[in-house]
Amino acid sequence: MEITDNIETLREVDIEIVSKIHKACFFEGWSPNVIRKILNTSGAFGMVARHQTSKSIIGFAIARIAADECELLSLGVASENRANGAGGNLLSAVIIRAMAERARWLFLEVAEDNYVALKLYAAQGLKRVGQRLNYYENPDGSRTNAITMRCTLPY
Ligand SMILES: CC(C)(COP(=O)(O)OP(=O)(O)OC[C@H]1O[C@@H](n2cnc3c(N)ncnc32)[C@H](O)[C@@H]1OP(=O)(O)O)[C@@H](O)C(=O)NCCC(=O)NCCS
Numbered sequence: 042m043e044i045t046d047n048i049e050t051l052r053e054v055d056i057e058i059v060s061k062i063h064k065a066c067f068f069e070g071w072s073p074n075v076i077r078k079i080l081n082t083s084g085a086f087g088m089v090a091r092h093q094t095s096k097s098i099i100g101f102a103i104a105r106i107a108a109d110e111c112e113l114l115s116l117g118v119a120s121e122n123r124a125n126g127a128g129g130n131l132l133s134a135v136i137i138r139a140m141a142e143r144a145r146w147l148f149l150e151v152a153e154d155n156y157v158a159l160k161l162y163a164a165q166g167l168k169r170v171g172q173r174l175n176y177y178e179n180p181d182g183s184r185t186n187a188i189t190m191r192c193t194l195p196y
Pocket residue numbers: 066067116117118119122123124125126127128129130150151152155157158160161164
């Protein structure tokens with residue numbers, strides 16, 4: 042597993058664009074201040090993916106390490122840049138960073154109907170460990186269950 046040239050640590054100057062991508066990806070979009078607050082909590086870090094040629098930011102991952110567990114808090118890629126490896130590269134970068142910081146586990150939650158994300162996570166070794174009923178709220182007021190996934194991180 043390698044970090045590609047197009048993945049970098051998320052910096053303060055990147056927060057505005059990451060917030061825009063987050064809002065386009067999720068019903069409960071995060072404002073710049075929410076992202077800033079998360080990144081300022083102990084153990085939190087973010088990564089961004091840049092477009093191969095334009096070098097503009099096209100995706101992000103935000104995670105937090107607490108004790109020996111790294112939780113993937115959010116992952117998103119701008120819709121016009123999906124299915125090109127950015128999501129997988131961002132997840133790889135989070136795993137590498139987590140291993141470097143001696144985390145032993147990676148944990149995340151994902152909507153049970155998010156087939157692309159479920160496939161991406163399974164491809165990187167995450168396995169379903171639980172379910173949270175009616176966890177996510179949808180724009181129409183309905184609710185979707187979350188699947189919790191976990192894997193060990195070798196170091
Ligand atoms: C999930 C997400 C981050 C994936 O990003 P991405 O850059 O498209 O991911 P990748 O290009 O690395 O693709 C990962 C896998 O999904 C597949 N995939 C990507 N888009 C797909 C689509 N629309 N339909 C079917 N498969 C798709 C890829 O082919 C790849 O599988 P492969 O490794 O077998 O080829 C992106 O779809 C996204 O931002 N979705 C909205 C936000 C979200 O759901 N985030 C995750 C919340 S837990």
